[in-house]
Amino acid sequence: MKNLLQSSLAKFLTIAGFALCACFSANAQTIDKDDSIYQGLGKKEGITKIVNDFVPMILADQRIAHFFSKIKKEEFSELLVAQFCELAGGPCQYKGRDMYESHQGMGISNAHFNALAEDLQMAMEKNDIPSSISNRLVAKLAPMQRPIVSK
Ligand code: HEM
Structure with missing residues (x-):
C-alpha cells in the first residue's frame, strides 16, 4: 500500500513537473522582446x-x-x-x-x-x-x- 502511494505520488510529481515546464516554455515564447x-x-x-x-x-x-x-x-x-x-x-x-x-x-x-x-x-x-x-x-x-x- 505504501509502495503504491509512493509510486502514485512519483507519477503525480513527474506529470506536474512536465506541466510546469510546458507552461514556462510557452510563456518564454510569448514574452518576446518588443521589436x-x-x-x-x-x-x-x-x-x-x-x-x-x-x-x-x-x-x-x-x-x-x-x-x-x-x-x-x-x-x-x-x-x-x-x-x-x-x-x-x-x-x-x-x-x-x-x-x-x-x-x-x-x-x-x-x-x-x-x-x-x-x-x-x-x-x-x-x-x-x-x-x-x-x-x-x-x-x-x-x-x-x-x-x-x-x-
Ligand atoms: C544620439 C546621438 C549620437 C549617437 C547615437 C552617436 C553614435 C556614435 C557611434 C556609434 C560612434 C562610433 C563609436 C566607435 O567608434 O566605436 C560615434 C562616433 C563619433 N561621434 Fe557620435 N553619436 C551621437 C552624437 C554625436 C554628436 C552630437 C557628435 C558631434 C556633433 C558626434 C560626433 C562623433 C564623432 C566625431 C565620432 C568619431 C569618433 C572617433 O572616431 O574617434 N556624435 N558616434
Whole structure:
C-alpha cells in the first residue's frame, strides 16, 4: 500500500513537473522582446537606408560637420546601423565603444547634439518613416545626450 502511494505520488510529481515546464516554455515564447520600432524602421534594410542618408546629411551640416572630418565613413555607418538596430529591438549587437568613451573631450554642446538629432529625423522622414516610429527611436537616443555632451 505504501509502495503504491509512493509510486502514485512519483507519477503525480513527474506529470506536474512536465506541466510546469510546458507552461514556462510557452510563456518564454510569448514574452518576446518588443521589436516594433525595428519593424517600423523597415528592419536592417530600412535602417541601412536611413543611415546611408543620415551620414551625408551630418557631413553637409555646417553646424556639426567639422567634428566628422577624420571619421572612416564606412566603419562609422556600420556602427550606427548596428546601434540603431539594437536600440530598436532588432536582432543586432552593437560592438562599438560606449558613448562616453567615443565622444569624450570633443566639446560637443547640446546645440550640436540637437542638430544631429534633427538630421536623423530628416533622414527618417526622407525614408517615409511615420513620426510615431521616428519619435520612439529618438526617445531611445535621448539618454545618450548626457554622456555625449561635454560643453
Ligand atoms: C544620439 C546621438 C549620437 C549617437 C547615437 C552617436 C553614435 C556614435 C557611434 C556609434 C560612434 C562610433 C563609436 C566607435 O567608434 O566605436 C560615434 C562616433 C563619433 N561621434 Fe557620435 N553619436 C551621437 C552624437 C554625436 C554628436 C552630437 C557628435 C558631434 C556633433 C558626434 C560626433 C562623433 C564623432 C566625431 C565620432 C568619431 C569618433 C572617433 O572616431 O574617434 N556624435 N558616434
